[in-house]
Structure formats: C-alpha cells, structure tokens
C-alpha cells in the first residue's frame with residue numbers, strides 16, 4: 432500500500448472545503464476544461480442538457496432498440512425488461528434488481544482487500560478495513576474510497592458490467608445508441624465530513640447528473656444498507672419534470688425544501704436493502720447518496736449514456752491525474 436504524504440493544502444477536497452460556493456465551483460473549472468478538450472461536444476451538452484426543450488430535442492434522435500436478449504445468459508433472474516422500462520419511463524426508477532449472492536460476495540471481498548483511494552485523491556491509498564487508522568494517520572476525515580480502474584480487476588464486476596440484461600434495459604430506455612459510460616465501486620464511510628466534502632462526493636444534497644444527454648445508472652449495494660448506512664434517495668417523477676429555475680442555472684444541486692415543494696414530499700424514495708439489492712434510475716431525476724452514520728456502504732455503479740464515454744468519468748474521477 433502506498434503511504435505517500437498528502438499535502439492537505441492542495442488536494443481538491445481541501446481547496447473546496449476552504450472556500451465558499453464560488454470557490455467550490457471554480458475548483459471544478461480545470462475538470463470542465465479537460466472534458467471539453469477531450470470531447471468538444473461536451474460543452475453544448477453541459478449547457479443545454481439541463482433544459483427540458485434541449486433534452487426533448489435530443490431524445491428525438493433516439494433510435495428504437497431492436498436488441499433482444501432471449502437466450503443470452505444473464506445473472507439476473509426474473510426481471511421483466513418491459514416492466515423495468517415502463518417503471519423508468521413513469522417514475523425514473525426501477526427498484527427490483529438483485530445480484531446473486533456469490534457475485535455480491537465476490538465483489539465485497541474484492542473491495543475490502545483491494546486498496547481504494549480516499550476522497551478521490553490518488554495520494555490517499557488504503558484498504559477499507561484500515562479506514563479509521565488512515566484517518567488518524569492523516570489527521571483528516573475520509574468520506575469516500577474509490578477503486579477507480581481497479582474495479583475492473585474483479586471478474587464479478589466485469590460480469591455485472593457486461594450483463595446483457597443491463598444493456599437491454601439501457602437500449603430500450605435510451606435508444607439503440609446506448610453505450611457503457613461508467614463502472615465504479617466505492618465505499619462511503621461514516622465520518623465527520625464538511626459540507627464541501629459531502630458535495631464533492633455527491634452526498635446529502637439533491638442533484639441531477641449531467642454527464643451525457645440521456646443516461647441510465649444501475650446501482651448495487653454490496654453490503655446490507657439501512658438508514659445508518661447512507662442509503663440512496665431518488666425523487667420519483669423528477670426525471671421528466673423540471674422547475675424553470677432548475678433548468679436555467681449552472682448548479683445541479685438544489686435544497687431539499689425546493690425539491691419537496693415541487694415534486695411532493697412523498698416523491699423521494701429512500702432505498703434500503705440487503706447486500707445484492709439493485710436499482711436502476713434515470714439520473715436526470717433528482718437523487719442523492721446520504722452520509723453513512725453507522726456503517727460503511729459499498730456500492731457499485733454501471734452507467735449507460737449515448738455519447739462517447741469520458742475517460743475521467745468512467746471511474747468517477749473528479750479530475751484526471
């Protein structure tokens with residue numbers, strides 16, 4: 432395990448933590464510039480995909496999927512693709528997926544044994560069981576631990592990522608252009624995190640994702656998740672309805688009170704479940720991870736979009752090193 436000294440003054444979370452909202456936006460500018468250099472088409476997407484007319488115009492380009500998966504081996508038993516796609520269209524969420532126990536166990540064992548990177552910083556490398564000791568050694572809270580590209584060293588992760596059921600649901604929902612754009616595994620740890628730490632980890636604030644014009648994310652819990660394990664929350668129906676104020680702003684995060692007022696206080700669904708529980712959502716709908724208060728949460732994500740995948744975002748890295 433690497434134990435390179437971290438200079439607390441220069442990592443992205445520390446910079447973000449020290450400033451206000453403007454400074455936190457400013458620290459993301461190099462990231463946005465890297466995205467534009469890698470793919471200039473990212474800029475119009477970033478500006479327009481937050482508006483409903485922009486999205487609807489893009490959605491017109493969706494080609495119907497002709498892919499059928501009958502006969503292809505899937506690890507997901509008893510999932511009706513049609514039902515899943517209908518639920519996605521209606522609510523933005525389908526929450527009845529389950530990984531087989533051996534797959535869940537293999538990924539969980541891999542994620543405990545394989546060093547992860549704390550707070551998105553490749554200079555902070557540790558195994559999840561050593562989380563507390565690493566915080567003590569560095570003298571700072573560590574909220575998240577990502578495995579980045581190492582996730583793909585796990586055969587069970589690759590099996591989930593390539594499962595035909597996931598790509599079929601993605602093609603039926605997003606159109607035949609659907610392609611894999613993210614795969615990640617990560618820990619969210621209970622700790623004393625600042626608001627800026629939480630914001631960088633997309634925790635505790637409703638937001639929507641703007642990584643592509645049309646997206647779908649599959650999430651799987653790899654440990655039991657209850658209210659103390661930082662469950663994910665999704666606001667049903669928010670994937671195709673958007674207050675004007677939330678379309679005409681560069682910010683993707685918005686206060687809970689505004690979300691509850693517009694979508695109704697019964698629209699957020701808190702997703703808890705045993706290890707292996709999975710769900711798929713349209714991440715243009717408002718969602719958030721909550722901060723774990725009792726036990727670490729281990730999560731896997733497989734994301735689909737319709738554009739060329741970004742190298743950086745494939746494993747959820749805030750900036751490419």
Ligand SMILES: O=C(O)CCC(=O)C(=O)O
Nearest residue numbers: 633640663718719720721
């Ligand atoms: O950690 C979570 O549950 C949410 C992750 C998230 O917000 C995202 O992938 O956009």
